[in-house]
Amino acid sequence: MQQPIQIEDEIQFLDAKRVKIERNQSEELTVELPDGSTHAPVEPVRAFPLTHLTQYISLLDADQNEIGMIEDIKQLKKADRKVLEEELRKCYFMPKITKVHSLEGRFGVTHWEVDTSRGAAYFDLRSRFDIVSLEGGRVLIKDVDGNRYEIPNYHRLDANSVALLETQI
Numbered sequence: 001m002q003q004p005i006q007i008e009d010e011i012q013f014l015d016a017k018r019v020k021i022e023r024n025q026s027e028e029l030t031v032e033l034p035d036g037s038t039h040a041p042v043e044p045v046r047a048f049p050l051t052h053l054t055q056y057i058s059l060l061d062a063d064q065n066e067i068g069m070i071e072d073i074k075q076l077k078k079a080d081r082k083v084l085e086e087e088l089r090k091c092y093f094m095p096k097i098t099k100v101h102s103l104e105g106r107f108g109v110t111h112w113e114v115d116t117s118r119g120a121a122y123f124d125l126r127s128r129f130d131i132v133s134l135e136g137g138r139v140l141i142k143d144v145d146g147n148r149y150e151i152p153n154y155h156r157l158d159a160n161s162v163a164l165l166e167t168q169i
Helices: 079-091 157-168
Strands: 021-022 030-033 042-047 053-060 067-074 097-106 109-116 119-125 129-133 140-144 150-151
Touching: 021 079, 030 079, 053 097, 097 157, 109 150
Parallel strands: none
Antiparallel strands: 021 030, 042 053, 053 067, 097 109, 109 119, 129 140, 140 150
């Protein structure tokens, strides 16, 4: 009978207290491991980007190979945690939609005009599959250019925005 695979055999968890995370002179994310090896540039990737924002952060090297995984960034030293959180905010930047002004469909593409936490935005969606509804009225939207938008709880938008959004979800 085959032995079950242990997750520890597949993933190298890093000791967060002994990892150093900073930026180099080129502003690239750099990670120094307990064995003294340094990796740059490094890309942090959330294993569970919708549910575990501070847990299971994979660190990838320039060739997209996993260096290791940080089980919880709260275990990092304060300065290291601040640098990593800043980088994650950049990687997972999502303006929040605060109002939907109009939705117009043409040739299978829906044009959206909205207000966001970063100002007015205009974007197109190819299909309704680019809209993901989650618990609590949370909605995630990905436009044709790969930009992402979030509505933390669409029930809290004005009545016109809710009515327009409900035609799409």
